[in-house]
Every structure is written in C-alpha cells, then in structure tokens.
Amino acid sequence: MLIPGELAASLRRAQAVTVLTGAGISAESGVPTFRDAQTGLWARYRPEELATPEAFLRDPKMVWEWYLHRRETLGRAEPNAGHFALADIERRVPSFTLVTQNVDGLHAKAGSRNLIELHGNIVRTKCFGAGHPIDRLPDDARVPPHCPLCGSRLRPDVVWFGEMLPEGAMERATEAAIACDVFLCVGTSALVYPAAELPAIAKHGGALVIEVNPDPSPVADFADFTLAAAAGIALPALVNAAWPGNG
Numbered sequence: 001m002l003i004p005g006e007l008a009a010s011l012r013r014a015q016a017v018t019v020l021t022g023a024g025i026s027a028e029s030g031v032p033t034f035r036d037a038q039t040g041l042w043a044r045y046r047p048e049e050l051a052t053p054e055a056f057l058r059d060p061k062m063v064w065e066w067y068l069h070r071r072e073t074l075g076r077a078e079p080n081a082g083h084f085a086l087a088d089i090e091r092r093v094p095s096f097t098l099v100t101q102n103v104d105g106l107h108a109k110a111g112s113r114n115l116i117e118l119h120g121n122i123v124r125t126k127c128f129g130a131g132h133p134i135d136r137l138p139d140d141a142r143v144p145p146h147c148p149l150c151g152s153r154l155r156p157d158v159v160w161f162g163e164m165l166p167e168g169a170m171e172r173a174t175e176a177a178i179a180c181d182v183f184l185c186v187g188t189s190a191l192v193y194p195a196a197e198l199p200a201i202a203k204h205g206g207a208l209v210i211e212v213n214p215d216p217s218p219v220a221d222f223a224d225f226t227l228a229a230a231a232g233i234a235l236p237a238l239v240n241a242a243w244p245g246n247g
C-alpha cells in the first residue's frame with residue numbers, strides 16, 4: 001500500500017513514538033474484536049454476565065471457567081505482521097511506548113518490550129480479595145482455586161467493566177502520549193475511556209497522529225494521516241516506507 005512520503009519521513013525522524021492498540025490488531029490473529037456483531041465475544045456472551053465483579057461474585061465458577069476457555073483459545077493465537085511491525089519500530093526509535101487495551105499477550109509474544117497493558121493480561125492470575133499476584137495456580141481442587149495468602153478466590157488479572165485500571169498505567173500512558181513526536185492509533189474503536197483520550201492528548205502535545213483502521217474511528221476527525229487498511233498490511237508498509245531496505 002502507498003504510504004505518504006511525509007508520513008514515512010516523520011516516523012524515520014521520530015525520537016519518541018507512542019502507540020495505542022485495540023482488538024483490531026489481533027483480528028488477523030483470529031482473535032475476535034469486541035464490537036464485531038457477527039463473531040465478537042460480546043455477541044455470544046453478554047459482557048455483564050461475565051466481565052464484571054458482580055458477575056464473579058454471583059457465579060465465580062462460571063466466570064472462572066469461561067476465562068479458562070478464553071485462555072486456551074488465546075493461547076493458540078500467534079502474533080501477526082502488525083504486531084511484529086510494532087516490535088520492529090521499537091528497535092528503531094530511541095524511545096517507544098506501546099499502550100494496549102488487549103489482554104491477549106500477543107504484543108509481548110511478538111517481542112514488544114516497553115508495554116503498558118491497560119486492561120491487564122488474561123494469562124496472569126490474581127486474587128479477588130487483595131489482588132495478590134499468583135505465579136503458579138495452587139494445588140486446590142476448588143473452582144476457582146483460593147489464594148494461598150489470604151484465602152479469597154482467584155480470578156484473571158484483567159480489568160472488568162466498572163473496575164479501576166492497574167495502578168499507574170494510565171499515568172504512564174498519558175506521559176508517553178504527551179512526550180511523543182509520532183502517535184499511532186491502531187485497531188481500536190476509541191470509544192472506551194480513559195484509553196480513548198490518549199490520541200487527543202498526543203495531538204494537543206504536538207504529536208503527529210496516525211490512525212490505522214479499515215473502518216476509521218472518531219480519531220480520524222483530528223488525525224494527521226488515516227491509513228484505512230488492516231494493521232497487518234498497513235504497519236509493515238509503514239516500516240518499509242520509513243526504513244527502506246531495512247536501513
């Protein structure tokens with residue numbers, strides 16, 4: 001795909017790049033997006049039945065088992081060309097921050113290092129009572145197992161509807177949005193706050209804002225460039241245009 005020369009030059013010159021990703025970047029890895037009415041997770045399961053603290057208190061076994069199922073599905077997913085292109089950009093620019101709303105762990109699997117997982121990570125486990133992080137599931141036949149430290153039930157370390165983001169995560173993401181020269185907004189409908197305000201924060205901070213989305217979000221209204229294509233196509237093209245011949 002054709003990348004505007006001015007955009008490629010700005011990325012090549014950038015000292016600091018910040019990226020916000022959403023479910024769209026994992027679509028090409030076979031992970032359904034949230035608002036995809038046909039195949040999305042939320043079409044088959046009502047989110048308030050599964051992804052809230054209230055749902056967990058009502059039926060911890062069902063919620064735990066549903067997340068086990070999602071872990072298995074996501075565990076088989078592999079990063080795609082879009083994830084790899086972002087890991088590649090990180091190796092080329094002096095300062096790089098990747099803020100993701102995804103819980104699938106595919107950015108880390110692709111080699112991204114300076115990663116802020118705003119909505120947690122489905123592979124990790126913590127306890128419901130005190131948030132103790134759990135490295136290995138205890139030998140406990142109960143479903144869900146209980147925390148070896150405080151006895152409360154274990155749950156996935158993801159952010160449920162109505163919960164706070166991980167401590168300090170939004171602060172670090174905001175700082176990275178303010179400090180960058182180039183901000184990429186990839187595969188998010190940019191509807192869920194506070195993550196959705198990061199592109200505008202970057203724009204106010206003077207960054208060049210680029211949206212990558214086949215079906216552009218409200219971010220397109222103020223973005224400097226909109227690449228209306230799948231992330232797996234647009235991001236490798238962007239890297240090739242900015243660093244031709246991998247130079």
Ligand code: OAD
Binds near residue numbers: 160187213215232
């Ligand atoms: P959405 O499902 O709202 O949006 C996915 C976006 O990806 C849409 O704008 C699509 O057009 C776009 N898209 C689809 N395929 C794409 C592709 N191949 N390449 C690039 N873009 C593509 O997902 P999110 O914006 O991630 O929060 O949703 C944000 C948050 O809402 C989620 O993290 C979740 C949900 O409530 C929590 O669970 C707390």
